[in-house]
Amino acid sequence: MSTKTLGDIKLRLYYWNCRGRIQSVRYMLEDIAYTHKNIDYKEDFELLATSAELWPTHKADETISGPFHNLPVLHWNDTHTFGQTLTLGQLLARKFDLYGRLTPSIDNEDFLHGYIDGVVSCAYTDIISNVITCIFSNLNFTDKNNPSYRLLRIISNNLKALNNLLKKSSTSFYYDQQEPTIADYFVFEAFTLARDYHEIVLPNEEDRQALIKHEQIMKERPALANYFRARVIIACRNLHKGRLAMEKLLVETSANTNNIRLMECDLCSLESVRTFAKLYNEEEERLDILICNARLSWSSPIMTKDGFNAVIQANYLGHFLLTNLLLDKLKKCRPSRIINVSSELHDSIESINWSDIFTQFRNPHWHGAYPSSKLFQILSTVKLKQDLFAEHVDVFALTPGWLSTSHSRSSAHVISWLAFNLSYPFVRYLKFVFAKTTEIGAHTVVYCAVEPTLEKSNGLYFQNCAIAQPSPLATDQTSVERLWKMSLEAVVL
Incomplete structure (x- = not known):
């Protein structure tokens, strides 16, 4: 890939501070900035926690909210502002050659773009968007009469289709490409998002092996190391609880066991x-x-x-x-x-x-x-x-x-057991409502x-x-x- 003819490029991505549809594009931008030394890329976000107070003003300002008065937006050299996730991904793919190269089996550029866009659309529309819909609707997995329940099968079937399509490639990426295309970034996010959401949306073990291998390869890319290679040291007094926390992290993040270390440190002992x-x-x-x-x-x-x-x-x-x-x-x-x-x-x-x-x-x-x-x-x-x-x-x-964590055992040492037992239900209620x-x-x-x-x-x-x-x-x-x-x-x- 080469952007020498484009000169120095300043890219600024603005999005909501949550894992939303934009994540695939964030991966693309990290890789682009790593590969192209003429790219100055930074990102910022709008806080969901303060959206009620700040967003109405920001939404009215097109320099922030873009042409569609929504997020995400990408500012290009302070002269152009683009909106909509798919548009941002496809713009970057065209500008930075992320549609791949012609191959013996696909020797027409328009056809290659068509194949790649088909994978992107499946990953974005049928998986990423549907998983996010399930998350925000708080879908009850046991209620098969819920109209949204069918989304679970749609997600699973499309993951299986993407898995089978990837298996046909002679390389690690879609359509025999030597380097990832826009399709690979979107499929990578689709699979990890679905897996992190719930096991119920995944196809059976055999029908996701190619996606699992693809995920590991994408995580090894140097530009994405900041997302997946952080080394976490858990320092705690209670090693049993520390091990439970470490095991939970390994399961929920699919982190490498070498990237999390448990060490004993009792803060109530200066020697420790x-x-x-x-x-x-x-x-x-x-x-x-x-x-x-x-x-x-x-x-x-x-x-x-x-x-x-x-x-x-x-x-x-x-x-x-x-x-x-x-x-x-x-x-x-x-x-x-x-x-x-x-x-x-x-x-x-x-x-x-x-x-x-x-x-x-x-x-x-x-x-x-x-x-x-x-x-x-x-x-x-x-x-x-x-x-x-x-x-x-x-x-x-x-x-x-104020967090909904428990200090009941230690609290009982400070006040009498009678006072503790009388006050505990009230405190629990306050925590449930306000904490x-x-x-x-x-x-x-x-x-x-x-x-x-x-x-x-x-x-x-x-x-x-x-x-x-x-x-x-x-x-x-x-x-x-x-x-x-x-x-x-x-x-x-």
Whole structure:
């Protein structure tokens, strides 16, 4: 493929922040930008969470919403704006030779384009669009009288047809092509989307073998490595729960077992943190993103073996030590990021008792030491951001919101069993009505970890994937410096 005659090209894709119909085109653009050095490609998205407030204004602006006042849109050199997913894919295929080459069996260009477009249409219209319809309609698999139930068979039958067609090719790609065409990107997304949706829409094992092989080949393309080759280190105290989480990730993402590693790290033990950091620095090559997320809300009033309040050590001091021990690795891999998962409850702390800061013996707060631990996270984020900004290490704090996770066992240690049993049903009801799911709660964590526009951002604290304002105490510079000095002394750094 060659675009030398086109000169330098600036491409900007704008889409909704969800896995929608545009994903196939995103794969194409990543591959195009990797292959063609004259392409400047970036992407941005509209947040579904704020669509009710912001989208009406953005929709009216054609520089954002394009000619059809909808997303996705592709901006070409700031002079042309194109809409509609299929149109974007076909435009890119024509411009960057993604319709393939003539072969002995297909020696007419129009016929070749016709064959390729047929595969694209099947993947996009009969599989991708139908799977998304099933997702948004929350289809009940047991209700065969539901008019949408027939979509399950349509999806399965078309996957089988695409599988059989691929088997006829003498190469790994459709119609004997040596490199992927637009058809391969759309089929790749169709199959992975259907598989991730539900087993019920897949053809039997024999009728998907070619698609499985095709998926693995597409995942190995260097340009798509960012999607599929991330190495995740799960550091946790409870290795049994860690293994369950790792197994779930392997099943749901089809990740390679070599790309996920489970390591023991007990934040309530500074010795354990030091052992983990030493092992990580010796055995792991990279650290691009460090997410510090501990949520010990309650603890019986006992100290850790290091002499600190368990909540303070688990939520703050353990991560403080861990971050400092891994700083050299983060700097080596810059641009890199540190994400501290805090809480809105930090705002309930009006002052800090410096004489009781890490033991919290005289903490009168109903939530115990939890709000203080989350305040300390933001204060340390301020200091890290000031120290590391010039080093190209971005540091952010965030609140995921109130999540529907359970703290029942630990809560019972703090209040009496009678009070716990009386309040538990009410709290459960409130969580059911108002709390976020863990998936929604993770949105802001993922946003701060991977959003490209946050590189060298001055943003400090985030909520619902947007910059928010922490409490005045959380950014008080005197408190920032004092806490940092006391933390260094506490963990002996």
